[in-house]
Amino acid sequence: MNLEGARDRIGIRPKRLVVLLLGFAVVLLAAPLVVGGFYSALGCSEEEREAFAEFPQYGGAKVEPLPSGVTGGCAVFYDTPERVSAHFAGQLKAHGWTVESRSEGGGFGGTLVEAYRDGYAYEVGYESRKFYSPPEPGLHLAIHVFEDPRKRTLSCDSEEKAALAEFPHYGGRT
Secondary structure, three states: OOHHHHHHHHOOOHHHHHHHHHHHHHHHHHHHHHHHHHHHHOOOOHHHHHHHHOOOOHHHOOOOOEEOOOOOOEEEEEEEOOOOHHHHHHHHHHOOOEEEEEOOOOOOEEEEEEEEEOOEEEEEEEEEHHHOOOOOOOEEEEEEEEEOHHHOOOOOOHHHHHHHHOOOOHHHOO
16 A cells, blocks of 8 residues: 555545654653653652662562652552561661551551651551452552651741731630
8 A cells, every 4th residue: 555545544644644743752752751840749859759769668569659649748559468567667767767656557547657767757558458349368558758747847927926916815815
């Protein structure tokens, strides 16, 4: 089949085909830049991404951190057939994190491990797969790294203080 026959069969003119292919190429070339901007815009900083790379995920899971709208940092998600709090607590301690809480995840879901270091928080959350329909063994993990919310300073400037002082408060408190 020649070019003329192909054009008649497809129904697209050569100029439009070239424009379509160029547009497709631009999208393919621009996608990595857009995705990189997407990560940084949602708060997935380089420091947060590096925290995930410090040690392998449980069971050798190969997952890339994604921006998290929940914490404003990065997150990874995967399933594991076992309880993993001891693994994460040990790895985090070995890499200089202070582990403040740890549980074995016996209920529906919650936090398995919480750790802090250098102004960042590392949380391993879980959801028990035994509550799935149909029930399955193991856990679904949600691992977040984000700026430690305990380190954020709240300020009250003079205008805000003046607004609060404009009227008496309950019980006569000032």
